Amino acid sequence: MLITCPYCGPRDLSEFTYQGDGNRQRPAPNSQDLDAWNAYVYDRQNPAGDHNEIWQHSGGCRIHIRVVRNTLTHAISSAVPVRGHHGGKA
Amino acid sequence: MARSIEIERLSPLAQVYRAGPHGNFEDGVGVALSEPRPGSIVQLAAWPGEERRMIDAIRTVTGLALPDGAGGGVSEGGKAAFGFAPGKFTVVDEKDGLAAAFAKAITPAIGTVTDLSHGRTVIRIEGPEAEWVLAKFFAIDFSLAAFPLGAGRSTTHHDVFAQIQRTGPDRFDVHVFRSFARSFWTALCHGSEEVGYEVA
């Protein structure tokens, strides 16, 4: 599997570290909303298809990358830097 | 102000550095291996939005004009610079004192200066088989079209970091951790045996 790092270009999977589900919404640090914390820690969509993920090019430029990976085919349809692409909130 | 101190520079490769031809060199030497031992290796990191001012500072201090684009770099006159990550640059000078010069030019508002002169070792591989030999170690494209002259790449060899700059059409400078340099040099020698190599 190759991931095209936005800075370095296509690189082997072994240069990357998976940083988890990109759909998670972390509650504010002082939030006491237990349902929100529970959802952040445990709830996963686990799709058979396109999945939003956070990866780090840990063995290269070390930036964090927002990746859309198909869990059935490993096809990667998008890879953009996390910086500047935070999703809902800037 | 920092006082200039005479330092005896020791190579981490001393115990394994054997000058002369090695391996299968009867039909010609495929690569030359050497240790350039630059006096200065500095890493610069610009805060977001300060990349332009950082590139201007590199030009002011070294005279090197970095090309635009990810991994762009230049190597000339005993100096070299290349991007290795967004807003981050490695700068090399055969003379020492580069970190002190950058510390003056790069204000805290622009970014940071890290002196790695004693933390990195530069290993040079040059010759018609340099791309072939390096491709055994690193899973990146070394062809001139994909890896232009002067450009830099951040990658790993067995999970250990390396930065590589193409400093000539068939010449690469590989920056590795000093503590890892002897191991990498030994592996590079083994990988070069089949094409014949000469240690300068």
Ligand SMILES: [Zn+2]
């Ligand atoms: Zn990268």
